[in-house]
Every structure is written in C-alpha cells, then in structure tokens.
Amino acid sequence: MTVAAKHVIRYVVWLGRALWRQLTSMRTALILLFLLAIASLPSALLPQWYLNQTKTATYIKDHPWLGPILDRLGFFDVIASPWYSAIYLLLAISLVGCVTPRTIELVKQWRAKPGRAPRNLSRLPHHAVVTASDDPAECAERIRIALRHKGFGGWRAVVRTEDNGAVTVSAERGYLREVGNLVFHLSVLGLLLTMAIGSLFGYTGSILVTEGDGFCSSAPVAYDNFAPGRMVDGTDMAPFCIQVQKFEAAYDANGMAKFYRVQLGVQSGAAVHSDRYTEHMLNINDPLRIAGQRLYLLGHGYVPQFTVRFPNGDVRTYSAPFDPQDAMFTSEGVVKITDPPGYSGDAARKNQLAIVGIFAPSGLVTDGILTSAYPEMLAPAVAIQVYRGDLGLDAGQPQSIFAIDTRQVDKGLLVSQGRKNLNLGESMTLPDGTVITFTGAKNYVSLQTSYDPVQGFALLFGILLVGGILTSLTIKRRRVWYRITPAAEGGPRLSTGSRVDIGGLARTDEAGYGAEFGSLVALAGAPAMTPESAGEPAPLTEEVPRSEKERVT
Amino acid sequence: MIDPTFSHLSDLAFEGAMAGYLVALVCHALQMASHHVRRQSPAAAATPALVAAGGASMTADTLSDRSSAADGAPAGEAEPLGRGTEHRHTRFAEQIGRAAVIVTVIGFACHVLALVLRGFAAHRPPWGNMYEFTLMITGAAVATWLVVLWRNKFARPMGIYVMTPITVLVFLAGTVLYTRSAPVVPILNTYWLNVHVVAISLSSGVLMLSGLASAAYLGRLRYDARVAAGVVDPERSATRLPAADKLDRIAYRAAIAGFPFYTFAIIAGALWAEVAWGSYWSWDPKEVVALASWVVYAGYLHARATAGWRGKPAAWISIVGLATIIFNLFFVNMVISGMHSYAGLN
Ligand code: HEM
Numbered sequence: 066m067t068v069a070a071k072h073v074i075r076y077v078v079w080l081g082r083a084l085w086r087q088l089t090s091m092r093t094a095l096i097l098l099f100l101l102a103i104a105s106l107p108s109a110l111l112p113q114w115y116l117n118q119t120k121t122a123t124y125i126k127d128h129p130w131l132g133p134i135l136d137r138l139g140f141f142d143v144i145a146s147p148w149y150s151a152i153y154l155l156l157a158i159s160l161v162g163c164v165t166p167r168t169i170e171l172v173k174q175w176r177a178k179p180g181r182a183p184r185n186l187s188r189l190p191h192h193a194v195v196t197a198s199d200d201p202a203e204c205a206e207r208i209r210i211a212l213r214h215k216g217f218g219g220w221r222a223v224v225r226t227e228d229n230g231a232v233t234v235s236a237e238r239g240y241l242r243e244v245g246n247l248v249f250h251l252s253v254l255g256l257l258l259t260m261a262i263g264s265l266f267g268y269t270g271s272i273l274v275t276e277g278d279g280f281c282s283s284a285p286v287a288y289d290n291f292a293p294g295r296m297v298d299g300t301d302m303a304p305f306c307i308q309v310q311k312f313e314a315a316y317d318a319n320g321m322a323k324f325y326r327v328q329l330g331v332q333s334g335a336a337v338h339s340d341r342y343t344e345h346m347l348n349i350n351d352p353l354r355i356a357g358q359r360l361y362l363l364g365h366g367y368v369p370q371f372t373v374r375f376p377n378g379d380v381r382t383y384s385a386p387f388d389p390q391d392a393m394f395t396s397e398g399v400v401k402i403t404d405p406p407g408y409s410g411d412a413a414r415k416n417q418l419a420i421v422g423i424f425a426p427s428g429l430v431t432d433g434i435l436t437s438a439y440p441e442m443l444a445p446a447v448a449i450q451v452y453r454g455d456l457g458l459d460a461g462q463p464q465s466i467f468a469i470d471t472r473q474v475d476k477g478l479l480v481s482q483g484r485k486n487l488n489l490g491e492s493m494t495l496p497d498g499t500v501i502t503f504t505g506a507k508n509y510v511s512l513q514t515s516y517d518p519v520q521g522f523a524l525l526f527g528i529l530l531v532g533g534i535l536t537s538l539t540i541k542r543r544r545v546w547y548r549i550t551p552a553a554e555g556g557p558r559l560s561t562g563s564r565v566d567i568g569g570l571a572r573t574d575e576a577g578y579g580a581e582f583g584s585l586v587a588l589a590g591a592p593a594m595t596p597e598s599a600g601e602p603a604p605l606t607e608e609v610p611r612s613e614k615e616r617v618t
Numbered sequence: 619m620i621d622p623t624f625s626h627l628s629d630l631a632f633e634g635a636m637a638g639y640l641v642a643l644v645c646h647a648l649q650m651a652s653h654h655v656r657r658q659s660p661a662a663a664a665t666p667a668l669v670a671a672g673g674a675s676m677t678a679d680t681l682s683d684r685s686s687a688a689d690g691a692p693a694g695e696a697e698p699l700g701r702g703t704e705h706r707h708t709r710f711a712e713q714i715g716r717a718a719v720i721v722t723v724i725g726f727a728c729h730v731l732a733l734v735l736r737g738f739a740a741h742r743p744p745w746g747n748m749y750e751f752t753l754m755i756t757g758a759a760v761a762t763w764l765v766v767l768w769r770n771k772f773a774r775p776m777g778i779y780v781m782t783p784i785t786v787l788v789f790l791a792g793t794v795l796y797t798r799s800a801p802v803v804p805i806l807n808t809y810w811l812n813v814h815v816v817a818i819s820l821s822s823g824v825l826m827l828s829g830l831a832s833a834a835y836l837g838r839l840r841y842d843a844r845v846a847a848g849v850v851d852p853e854r855s856a857t858r859l860p861a862a863d864k865l866d867r868i869a870y871r872a873a874i875a876g877f878p879f880y881t882f883a884i885i886a887g888a889l890w891a892e893v894a895w896g897s898y899w900s901w902d903p904k905e906v907v908a909l910a911s912w913v914v915y916a917g918y919l920h921a922r923a924t925a926g927w928r929g930k931p932a933a934w935i936s937i938v939g940l941a942t943i944i945f946n947l948f949f950v951n952m953v954i955s956g957m958h959s960y961a962g963l964n
Binding site: 099 | 800801808874877878881882885888889890892893894895896897898899901902903904906907909910911913914916917920921923924926927942950
C-alpha cells in the first residue's frame, strides 16, 4: 500500500470517528429532538393526504404556485417524507450510539465500589464538620451500617483507611437511576422500531356492509379501501368471514346515540366457508380480535332502497349506502344503475340511471328542503334527482360511492330527468315511463380490519418507557464521603472521639440535596464547635450549590 | 337528560372562580408594585456571607423561606429592618401576598366545584368538550401552583407570572369556549378515554406551571442582568421575585413531575385509539402536536444536562413547550379538524 493510500484511510477513519462522536453527542441529540418537533408541525398545519384527500387536493388547487412545490417537497405527507424519516433515523442512530457505551459502562460499574474520598472535602458543594464520641474505626463502621439500611435510602458504602491513618466512608446511591434512564432510551428506540415494522408489515381495510349481507377478508379486493404496508402483497392474509345479522342502536330524546352495536356471525380458521358461524356482538370501542387481525365497528348509516319498473316491464330493486351528514342521519348518496334492462351494448351505457339525493330516516321538509329530525327510522323519506346517461364508470378512474362524477353532467353526458321528494311507498315517473318507487331502507355498518403484527411490543415498550422515566426522574443520584480523624488532634479538650469531615455531591438536582445532606450529617454525630458557629445560633440557610461542579465525576 | 339546576350552579361556581382569580391577580400586582420603595438593610445583606463562611450546620429545613432574606423577598418579622416606612411596605407586601393566596384557594375551590357540578348536570365526567377540558387544565395548573406555594412560601411573588396566563385561559374558557352542558357521543364514553383525558389535562397543567416558572426565571435573570449592568439600583427597586436558581428549580421540579405523567397520558391515548380507531397511532394532528410537545420537554430535560444549555436556553425550551401545549389545546382543536374534533363548538 502506498503512503498516500494509508493517509487516505487514516483520514477516512478519523473523519468517521469525528462524525460519530458528533452524532452521538448530547448536543446533537438536543438539536435532533428540536428538529423533530419542528418538522412535525407542518403535518398539523397543512392538510395531509393520508388524513383527507379532498381537502388536500382543494388546498393545492387553491394555492397554484405554492401548493405543487410543497407537495413535491412532501409537506402534504410529512410523516412519510424523506426529511422527516431522515430526522428520526438520525435520532435513532444517535440513540444507539449514545445508549450502547452507557450500557457497557453501567454493566462495568455494577459491581464497582464507591470511589475514594476527594482530598479536600470542604471544596465539595455540600460540606460540614461534626464531632462524634466514638473513635474513628467504630464511627466509620457505625456510619456504614446506618447508610446501608434500606430505610435510609440503601446506600452502597465502603470503608477505607488512608495512608495518614484517616478512616473514610465512601457511599453512593441512586444506581437505578441510570438503569431507568437506559431502559427509557432503549424503549424509545424500541418504539421507533415497532412503529416502523408495524407500518411495513401491517395493513388496514375498510368496508361498508348492509344488514343481512356478509363479507370475507380473504384478499384486498374484498375491501372498499385497503391500505397495505410496504411489505404486504395481500397473498397470505388469514381470512375470516362475517355476516351482519342485526344492527341495534338506541337514542335519547334529543337524538344523541346511547349506543350502537351489531350482531355478527363470524367464521375464522377452519370454519371459513363452512356454514358454521359463531355469534358475536360487536361494539364500538371493543374490537373483535381474530387471529392477529382486529375488526372494528366504526360507524353506521342507511341504505335506501328503490324498486324500478323499466319501460320494458322489468322490475328490479336497487340500493346503495348513503353517507350521514349530521347527527340526525340526514344522508347523501347515489344509487347507480349501470345495466338498465331493455338496452344492449352502447345503448345500455348511454341509458344508465343515477338516483342522486338525500335520505332522511325521520324526514322533515322545511322550505322544500328535506332534513332528518331524528336518527331512527320513524318516517323515512328521500329527496331525489334522477339522471340518465353515461355515468363515466368506464373511464378507469375510481369514483366515490356516494356521488356521481359531475363532470359527466357538465359535459352533457348525464341529463337530469327531474326531482321529487318521496315518502315511503311513493313513486316518481320519468319522462320515458320508468317508475321509481322508494320502498324503505336498511342499516349498514362501516367496519375496519386492522393488522399489526408487532403492536404487542409497542405496548410493552410503552410500559417500559413510563417505568423507565419514572425511575430515572424520581431516583436521585447522590454521593457522600466521610473522613474521620481522631478528635485529639483538634486539641486536648476532647481526649476520645472523632472529627468527621463530610462532603456531598449530587449528580442530579444538586439543590434538592440540601435537606437530605442534613440528615447525612446528623447521622455522623453532633455538630463540631467551630469558631464561626460557636458564638451564635447557627444560621439556617440553604447553601448555594456550586452548580458547574455537579457533573465533574 | 341535562339537569338545568346543576348546570346553572356550575356556571355560578365558574363565576366565583373567575372572581377569585381576578382578585388574586390584583393582589399579586400590588405586591409586585410595592417593591419600589423598599430598601435592603445592611444587616439583611450580611446574612448570606455569614452562612457561606459557617457552612457547619445543615438542617432539614434549609429550604424554608428564611433563606429568602437573601433574595430580596419578604422575610417577615425575622428580618431586621431599619426605618418604619420600609417596614410598613414589607408588611404590606407580605399581607397582600397572603391575601392573594387565600383568594386563589377560594377561586380554586369554586373552580373544582364548577367542574363537579357540570358532571352532575350531564351525568358524565366533566371533560367532554373544550370548555370543560380547558377548566380541567387550568384547574390542574392552579392546583400545582398551590402545591408549589405550600412547599415554598418564598415563591409567592411569582404569582403574577402564574396567575395572569391562567386567568386569561379561564376567561377564554368561560367566554369563547363556553358550551352548554350536554352528553357525549358513545365513542367518547369509555374507560381509556377517561384515563387519557384526565392524565392529559392534569399533566398539561403541571407542565404549564413549569413553563410559567421558567418565564419568571427569565424575568429574574433580566433583573439581575440589569442590576449587574448598573441600570437598576437594587437598593432602590429590589425585585420581589425569588432568586433565579430557585425559580429554575421550581420549573425543573414541575417538569419532572409532569413529563412522566404526560408520557403516560399519550400512551393511554394510544391505548384508547387502539380500541376505538383501529390503530394505536394515526398521525392525527392532535397526536402529532402532542408528540412535538413531548419531544420539546425531552429536549428541556436534555438541555439541563448539557453543558452550555443550562439556565437560559433550557428555560426558553420550557417556554416553547408551554407554547406547543397551548397551541395544541386551542389551535388544533378549533382550527384543524382531525379525528379529535369533539370540541363541541359549531
Ligand atoms: C427520541 C430521543 C430521546 C428522547 C425522547 C430522550 C429523552 C430523555 C429524557 C426525558 C431524559 C431525562 C431523564 C433524566 O433526566 O434522567 C433524558 C436523559 C438523558 N438522555 Fe435522552 N432522549 C433521547 C435521545 C437521547 C440521545 C440520542 C442521547 C445521546 C446523545 C441521549 C442522552 C441522554 C442522557 C445522557 C441523559 C441523562 C441526562 C441526565 O443525567 O439527566 N438521549 N433523555
């Protein structure tokens, strides 16, 4: 290898190390946390594709200059944008880089003894001198035993004798704080990971099912809407089948729902496609959990039904779910008749019918406008406008099930045949003799299936997260040292007994140590008669912590 | 379903709370204003020096308000005082400060009563709409403030920093956000939601106090800086705010009490979302901003452990945290419609 190559390698290693050190520093973590917070905000301030497509599209249309730029930059899908991912990836790496050495350090320290006493205890942020009546060795042992007592905080204490004969007690407590802190940080990492895995391998699917109908979850196409994770291809979904047997709801006098629920017949595992069903009452806030999948009752609505007598004499029944617009279930929707009998080929496509309108379970007409007065079906009514023509379904673009494509109307391909308000059993006759009769309505339920293979881990990490942070924030990391010398050195007055120098250092919450330090001092013996305090009652004052010192060790 | 008597009584109690807080504000303002004539006597100034030299005795109540003699806060009778006028001013400040606390307690009692009566009126827990929710948060903030006062008497003069924003929020609750007592939709009527909402509002209240203490801390730092620069003569206009490090400590304490609680609250929300919406986390705007607040407070705790970020920068982070919480409470609920749009303001 040439010298130059060696240089390059050395430089790359150096650069890598420097970058790594930068990335895993506390400062970087802090900045990344901030960036994450700031980067989250656009998703709350701007409409997002995944939350509301129409709103987002409208916003972009209303801001012709800025909208498309923001869209290209991912501002309408912040969570999936590269810059958002970059921030949390960097944070995750920084976390790994930060937590790993600390874990190793913690394991090493697990058995280590509290460190030697600093030479000059009076320089520590907390310091006191007291006298004790027993001699140094006894005094040290007494202090050590007292400190180790659980009621006193379970200090880890060790007695040493220094070269000059002074006996010292070094004690430390709050080791669990670091454990809690690491558990917390590891759980953050774990949560990031579980959320990522869950969104890659999980999926959700939603579907509206009319009372009396059923549905099987065997493939994505079974759903009205299917949102797969990136690693889901829809081939190995564990299927289950349901039958919507009976929908129940109860309302108070103001029309506020007391509850709603649905009686299901459920098949899963080997029972699928047999005729055996297990009964299950599905409630809101209480999903049915089947083989890792969850089935939710998200909402409900009405499916108005129409009987249509065509000019050729055929009579058929049509229905479609309508979308509730208010708490009283005034609903909007459309019944699309794509294959009118009596026509063939191109003529059939040009004579499609659409019954567009409003359904009200308890109809109330004011100024010609139909609304619902109560959510229950007491006096069902519809206000419909019928269109004939090409619905435009062949264009390949997916259409809303609740609306017609108004562009077809604008183009003159769909033509209004008149409008009318109908009560139950009433009919409307179109110019060509088609008779449309409103024959009632059924209930539908909107259901959702969710699958997330790792959400149990998310819960586990959530619990560890809270446990870790509680441990970390409530346990105080404290150190105290006692240096015990024979009191005789102090003068002839005291022939037995000891002089105890006490120094305290807190690694966290220095100022809060004061009170506790007092009891650590009291533990050693009576206050020494020092010149300063001899004459007057001692001033009771919180000492000022020398704050920059708190992290020197 | 709605009991009009309870509903009406609740409104009365609310007015009681509002009145209590307003009077408390006036008292705090008077207490702050009374500083201009105060002069520190030489004896009081000498006390801290003695302490530093002695260092021999530490007792359990080192944190008592006696030490506040060194902060320029009222020290009661213990403080040796020179002339009569100064004494009167200090006495006045002391008394008006005490009065502020008393009316705050009365206001708080009414505040709690207003919530309880709302619950009776609608036969459900009183956190079903923005009005009630805001009362919960501000109630939690006042409760935290009272706990701080109970533990640290010296903190009283920072009342103006604490009670001003809280009173404004309570006022907004009673005017802009007010909604008639009403039942809630079934999806809101569940166990985890109750846990979640209670935890979020109480922990937000605690965190709010942390931010306000940080604001007071910055106020005191500014004062200290102006004294150091010679712009303000401490002899002539002593501040009544507690020493900066004490304010900082109150902010920190509140943050470490509120943060785990807030963490738990978000997790409880995720548990509820799992049974209600089909996914424990949906990146709903409310969730996203809650996450941002959480991250900001994590940043605050980090800042306090990072050289060069302690003190002023950390305090600013805490205030940003407060801003995100208020933003989430008002802006996100009222302006942005996500799945959390149950504000009941239409
Ligand atoms: C999503 C990312 C993170 C979150 C939410 C987070 C949160 C927290 C919280 C709440 C604390 C306070 C607990 C305490 O004071 O004991 C803390 C402490 C700490 N964090 Fe993080 N952290 C994150 C990332 C990091 C990273 C990347 C590092 C490494 C550079 C780091 C290093 C530390 C250290 C050393 C402490 C202890 C500070 C002390 O002694 O008080 N954290 N973290």
